[in-house]
Amino acid sequence: MINHIMEKIEQFETVILHRHERPDPDALGSQLGFAHVIKESFPYKKVYVVGEEEPSLAFLGEMNLISDYEYEQALVIVCDTANTERIDDKRYRQGQYLIKIDHHPNEEPYGNLNWVDPSFSSTSEMIVELIEQAGLQLDSESALLLYAGIVGDTGRFRYSNTTANTLRRASLLVEQPFDQNTFYSNLHKKDLKITRLQGYVLQQFSVINDCVGVMRLTKQDLDRFQVTSTESSQLVNAFSDVEGLKVWVFFVEDEDKIRVRLRSKGPVINTIATEYNGGGHPMAAGATAYSWEETEEIVQKLVIASK
Template sequence: MHGVERVWEALRGARRLLVSTHLNPDGDAISSELALDWILRSSGAEISIVNQSPYPDPYRFLPGIERIHLYNGDSYAPFPVLVALDCGRKNRLGDFVGRIECGTVVNIDHHISNDQFGDVNWIDPKASSTGELLLELADHAGVPIGPELATCLYTGILTDTGNFTFANTSPRCHRHASRLIECGADPAEISRYLYRSRSVGKLRLQARLITELHVDEEASLAWATLTREMCDDAGVSITDALDLVTIPLSVDGVDLGILFREFDEPGKTKVSFRSEGDPDVSILARELGGGGHPSAAGCTLEMETDDAVAAVVPWVYDRLGRRSRKPTLAMLRMRHPKGLEA
């Protein structure tokens, strides 16, 4: 059976399902959860959407957003099916999943680095987004695409293609987007919520990040650091600042941008790589224990942010052959002995 057929076979008979996505969810992750909820509503199944991380505030406009619950330690009865959306590894769902008894794990994703952790896996790296796959699922299930479902699916495609600007933007996703507009998605309204409506604090944070940006024009490399202190000073949660990840790459002449983001818990740093597909940043991320796409990838390091910058930036120079200087690898090798062989 094809991936969509196997997935539908696992979902259609389930009476209770747990739906979740990766830590620090993005637009495709959040909208995919809601899209699946809309698809399965007609089946009469009891659906619980539970995440370990809050969703970014700009996505509050999505239909059904109130259905997403933040895990707070509550106990749940066993779920016959767990659906993981847009998540390359099971541990990226968060440790809360280990506290809930689940049966069959259904894994739906478009990341080439997905490690096929599900009992049922549907992984399509040719898809621009998980939202694209859920549109195919809706069609396979014979579910009509109403305005609410269309809005969620369109948002997933829009955000994971970077407003139709990333290298994963394809004729296929444009055809899907056109159809979803015909089904009731409002592109102007969705774009306003996501790209043309920012708080003063968010704009101040963006300005500070740009001011503190490090640019090496000769090496076509730029990087920046986003700390909790910066977010607190601007009155912006670090979750709502995730879209600033593209700023380093936006510099003219830069083909690789890196954002180092401090976690709420000390001793951890999120490293996000962005490119136009060359260099393939998924290779860099995988070598550091992460994953992603050729143009957008990342990893989490058990390091303070300053230490991560001091170690990763020289390593990137060395890995890409852009500077003849020895990288500082000792600390990273200690934590990732298999992932940092140049």
């Protein structure tokens, strides 16, 4: 599969990389890191990254603004995105050839070529494997970006998706001379408004049956603290260390929907996410609800899953 991907990269003069909307460190790390490696390996190619900017992760890099014309003869690579609904910038359809690289369960195998492997901790880790197998060169910039992706999706190597291979590949990255202290400072810094919202969350979340944590943030809450629904995602694990919790859920009201962020320490929760217009990993998933009554259904299913 890696050979096929490299053949396509060599074939096209223009490569455009996408990832999912509301990006996290793995989405940006795999997209930007892979783009940088391609640029360094094939300096004569045009390589672009597209999608919305995420202010909290702006230190990782910026997106390109490109015209539709660039897609006409382009190879499009979508990183870290399980389904087409979540792909940021719908022009991905306009390319000549489409590759999907992802570590989520392959529930929607879109594109001309799929490299999907849930045994990897992150898509960034998959890109490290590709670099290693294809004999491409890492430098400090690409190493930092891919390290950010692995750190983000493994919870700083604390989650069960951290394998011996994950650590080995991460070691290849830290061999490059980037400043880990500065990276972690940038990754975990919080605006004052987020810190104040975190205090509110810690006061207001509830625990059901001693094992299911629940937090609901309304549009009024977000307006009060001047925080967007995307920014609130930084707090999804704010109360995860409470003793006895098996699963927890954040409900965040957006313009016309309620975003559902699900996390678990054991019970499988992505099956519940798929019932509500979502999906993800067995212990980290996202979904969408369209009423507060629907969120009650989700909570009850989490209670059942936790028994």
